[in-house]
Amino acid sequence: MLHDGRRALVVDPGDSEPVLAALQDGGLTLETILVTHHHNDHTGGVDALRQATGAKVYGPALEHMPEPLTRLNDGDVIEVLGLHFEVLLVPGHTAGHIAFFGQVPSQDPVLFCGDTLFSAGCGRLFEGSPAQMLTSLTRLAALPDATRVCCAHEYTLSSLRFALAVEPDNADLQAYQAKAQVLRNQHQPTLPSSIALEKCVNPFLRTHLPSVAHAVQRQAANATDAVSVFAALRTWKDQF
Numbered sequence: 083m084l085h086d087g088r089r090a091l092v093v094d095p096g097d098s099e100p101v102l103a104a105l106q107d108g109g110l111t112l113e114t115i116l117v118t119h120h121h122n123d124h125t126g127g128v129d130a131l132r133q134a135t136g137a138k139v140y141g142p143a144l145e146h147m148p149e150p151l152t153r154l155n156d157g158d159v160i161e162v163l164g165l166h167f168e169v170l171l172v173p174g175h176t177a178g179h180i181a182f183f184g185q186v187p188s189q190d191p192v193l194f195c196g197d198t199l200f201s202a203g204c205g206r207l208f209e210g211s212p213a214q215m216l217t218s219l220t221r222l223a224a225l226p227d228a229t230r231v232c233c234a235h236e237y238t239l240s241s242l243r244f245a246l247a248v249e250p251d252n253a254d255l256q257a258y259q260a261k262a263q264v265l266r267n268q269h270q271p272t273l274p275s276s277i278a279l280e281k282c283v284n285p286f287l288r289t290h291l292p293s294v295a296h297a298v299q300r301q302a303a304n305a306t307d308a309v310s311v312f313a314a315l316r317t318w319k320d321q322f
């Protein structure tokens with residue numbers, strides 16, 4: 083949720099009840115719902131929230147979504163809460179997955195990336211190809227380093243266990259795992275991350291580096307180009 087003290091937007095509400103409770107607790111009016119892709123854990127609360135609040139829904143143009151909504155294509159810009167969000171088409175996890183990149187005055191930019199990018203990980207390839215996902219992640223990695231990465235699931239510790247299997251000597255990874263473990267022990271989120279941090283710790287953003295490529299090739303000797311290295315890395319994670 084983002085809010086200005088009066089008006090709020092929510093992203094990927096899989097369940098309406100926590101959102102309604104937060105709105106009541108904060109004395110907020112829900113104006114906008116942003117949806118990144120069609121999976122039910124991201125859309126399950128949309129209808130109830132729309133009916134309860136009258137919020138306007140924005141979602142991907144290329145996926146089956148709860149109607150009515152405003153459908154968005156790559157490059158579209160929307161204004162909500164006085165903020166401008168650019169729509170990025172980032173297929174891979176699903177065929178029409180989108181992300182929202184926003185500039186916030188006097189704050190670091192914010193990225194709502196759904197299940198495309200996780201901290202130290204990425205989403206499974208349910209509908210898209212490895213080439214599509216690699217292109218999507220490369221596009222996100224090119225955003226400003228200070229961008230806050232607001233991914234949709236708290237998978238950080240499990241993703242870090244895999245990342246350390248890929249790059250056990252990565253000092254940034256080791257430090258991040260220690261910090262993340264402290265946060266989770268305190269029942270605190272590890273998120274948001276940042277693009278700068280992800281480029282240091284996320285193997286799916288580092289497949290161009292010898293340390294990651296060589297680790298992958300020990301698992302799949304035929305992984306010789308960028309796409310096959312990425313594909314083999316994702317398969318390794320699926321079986322990890």
